[in-house]
Amino acid sequence: MFTFGKKKLQFAAVCEGRIDALSQYPESVIASKTLGDGYMIIPAAGRIVSPVEGTVMMFYPTLHAIGILAKDKTEILIHIGVDTVKAQGQGFIQHVDIGQSVDVGTLLVEFDLEKVKRYPEVLSTDVAVIVLDQNKQCIVNQPKSFVTCGQPNVAVLK
Numbered sequence: 001m002f003t004f005g006k007k008k009l010q011f012a013a014v015c016e017g018r019i020d021a022l023s024q025y026p027e028s029v030i031a032s033k034t035l036g037d038g039y040m041i042i043p044a045a046g047r048i049v050s051p052v053e054g055t056v057m058m059f060y061p062t063l064h065a066i067g068i069l070a071k072d073k074t075e076i077l078i079h080i081g082v083d084t085v086k087a088q089g090q091g092f093i094q095h096v097d098i099g100q101s102v103d104v105g106t107l108l109v110e111f112d113l114e115k116v117k118r119y120p121e122v123l124s125t126d127v128a129v130i131v132l133d134q135n136k137q138c139i140v141n142q143p144k145s146f147v148t149c150g151q152p153n154v155a156v157l158k
Helices: 113-117
Strands: 017-021 038-043 047-049 054-059 065-070 075-082 092-094 107-111 124-131 138-140 155-157
Touching: 017 138, 038 138, 075 107, 107 113, 113 124
Parallel strands: none
Antiparallel strands: 017 038, 038 124, 047 107, 054 065, 065 075, 075 124, 092 107, 138 155
């Protein structure tokens, strides 16, 4: 099959903060890329936006995980923190519905970063963007750099 002319999926930053490779995520299942490759951000603020154009397919009941089907049919999971499920959704506000179309930069969820950090069970508030395809590689364009919420082309899928 020819791949000429096929565009590679570009990702915007899901939040403001320091971006890095997914392998740096502070949880072994995500860092080992068991689910797939992606990128992570240590958030400076609690606004999570869509990194791609697509459709919201899933919201975990505690609002710490969001599934998006990109326009090109790539499945993406946005996962907020390690053990944030134990906060039981406290401090999280959902802004979109399942089945809703989203553009790059559409606000998906807000969370009170400081409130969520105070839960003793929450180990981290780092945000992971995971491509649910183990055959794809995600390249962070400038690892360890500071990105703004919605900043375009912070990572590319190969």
